[in-house]
Amino acid sequence: MHMQNEFMLRKFVSPEFVFGENCRFLIGEYAKKLGGRIVLIVTDEGLVKAGWVEEVKAYLANKGIKFVIFSGVTPNPRVEEIGKGAVVYKNESCNMLVAVGGGSVIDCAKGIGVTIANAKPVMDFVGVDKIRYPIPPLICLPSTPGTGADLSQVAVLSNTQEHSKVGIVSKAVVPDLSLIDPVIVTTIPQYHLYCSLMDILTHAIEAFVSKGSSAITDLHALDAIKRITNIFDLGLISSQDKSVVNDISIAGIEAGLAFSNASLGLVHSLSHSFEGLTDISHGESISIFLEASINFNYDTVPHKYKAIGKCMGLSLDRMDPNEIKEAIIEKIGLFKKTLGFNKKICDYGINRDCIPFLVQNAMKDNCIITNPHRPNRRDIEAIYEKLF
Numbered sequence: 440m441h442m443q444n445e446f447m448l449r450k451f452v453s454p455e456f457v458f459g460e461n462c463r464f465l466i467g468e469y470a471k472k473l474g475g476r477i478v479l480i481v482t483d484e485g486l487v488k489a490g491w492v493e494e495v496k497a498y499l500a501n502k503g504i505k506f507v508i509f510s511g512v513t514p515n516p517r518v519e520e521i522g523k524g525a526v527v528y529k530n531e532s533c534n535m536l537v538a539v540g541g542g543s544v545i546d547c548a549k550g551i552g553v554t555i556a557n558a559k560p561v562m563d564f565v566g567v568d569k570i571r572y573p574i575p576p577l578i579c580l581p582s583t584p585g586t587g588a589d590l591s592q593v594a595v596l597s598n599t600q601e602h603s604k605v606g607i608v609s610k611a612v613v614p615d616l617s618l619i620d621p622v623i624v625t626t627i628p629q630y631h632l633y634c635s636l637m638d639i640l641t642h643a644i645e646a647f648v649s650k651g652s653s654a655i656t657d658l659h660a661l662d663a664i665k666r667i668t669n670i671f672d673l674g675l676i677s678s679q680d681k682s683v684v685n686d687i688s689i690a691g692i693e694a695g696l697a698f699s700n701a702s703l704g705l706v707h708s709l710s711h712s713f714e715g716l717t718d719i720s721h722g723e724s725i726s727i728f729l730e731a732s733i734n735f736n737y738d739t740v741p742h743k744y745k746a747i748g749k750c751m752g753l754s755l756d757r758m759d760p761n762e763i764k765e766a767i768i769e770k771i772g773l774f775k776k777t778l779g780f781n782k783k784i785c786d787y788g789i790n791r792d793c794i795p796f797l798v799q800n801a802m803k804d805n806c807i808i809t810n811p812h813r814p815n816r817r818d819i820e821a822i823y824e825k826l827f
């Protein structure tokens with residue numbers, strides 16, 4: 440029987456969000472509605488250069504809202520950067536956060552909010568439901584589709600001193616509003632879009648097989664898998680192409696809603712640990728661990744993988760379970776080939792001595808809790824060893 444979730448209670452949390460071309464124009468109005476007087480705009484240099492921050496400033500100024508820019512966010516949001524941002528927020532008497540950027544920028548803004556509201560370093564709130572006071576109003580304008588940071592109750596932070604990535608899970612970090620404007624995505628580098636595709640696909644797969652999945656998260660997860668497959672099958676993956684970017688953005692929203700509520704699994708645990716050590720970009724890292732994790736989980740929930748395979752357009756009717764598994768893994772291999780993602784762990788300049796460290800951090804990662812098949816230390820070690 441595969442009915443273990445049928446009668447369990449499930450909640451579904453989502454921020455208010457607006458999706459569509461040019462919805463960024465609404466930022467001033469919404470910031471005013473939420474009581475913004477002095478906004479801390481959290482962003483990075485790339486977004487400033489692309490001109491989006493200039494635009495946001497104009498929309499805020501138009502509604503009489505003051506602002507301060509904090510653009511010191513690097514590709515993985517570090518605890519020190521959050522501390523610096525919080526100092527700026529406090530010194531400038533800000534009362535609202537606007538994040539303009541990718542997952543790192545949004546997570547940094549969430550971290551700043553947590554620090555300010557609770558008057559303690561952000562690391563004190565790592566874990567599930569540890570936040571006491573709600574963060575100031577947070578509006579997100581995501582530039583990278585599918586990180587889920589703009590929709591989720593999660594913030595992932597880099598603890599540079601310990602070379603680890605840690606997560607804060609709390610409804611307190613759900614943004615008040617996300618303006619998801621595909622036009623912003625058209626200026627990101629092609630490589631970022633490639634990373635997004637793999638991240639979105641993985642969010643959808645992990646949310647669907649998660650122990651925390653529900654009928655509502657499944658609906659979003661499966662449709663995201665269909666959309667991502669369709670994009671790969673059409674072979675038109677350009678960040679300049681509006682309709683492709685639009686579709687990736689929708690898939691990203693669906694997968695984000697699914698994983699924010701169903702959580703993730705082994706791929707993200709293995710990946711977070713690896714990212715802490717190497718500073719590799721998340722989407723590329725995820726790609727290393729996806730097939731091995733499917734192989735590990737498959738026998739626990741074969742019916743779920745069959746549904747995933749169908750959404751990936753595979754004809755599975757005459758296949759036995761093992762053939763279905765192989766077909767899914769093969770298809771993912773094709774996706775990765777299209778993107779040129781074919782590296783192994785050793786390609787990132789680390790050696791096998793790091794395996795115990797990687798295993799230790801992966802075992803501690805929150806995402807592992809909802810993985811359909813609970814791995815032990817040896818299982819994790821075997822996966823890392825195999826992928827070296």
Ligand SMILES: [Fe+2]
Pocket residue numbers: 586638642707721725
């Ligand atoms: Fe992810």
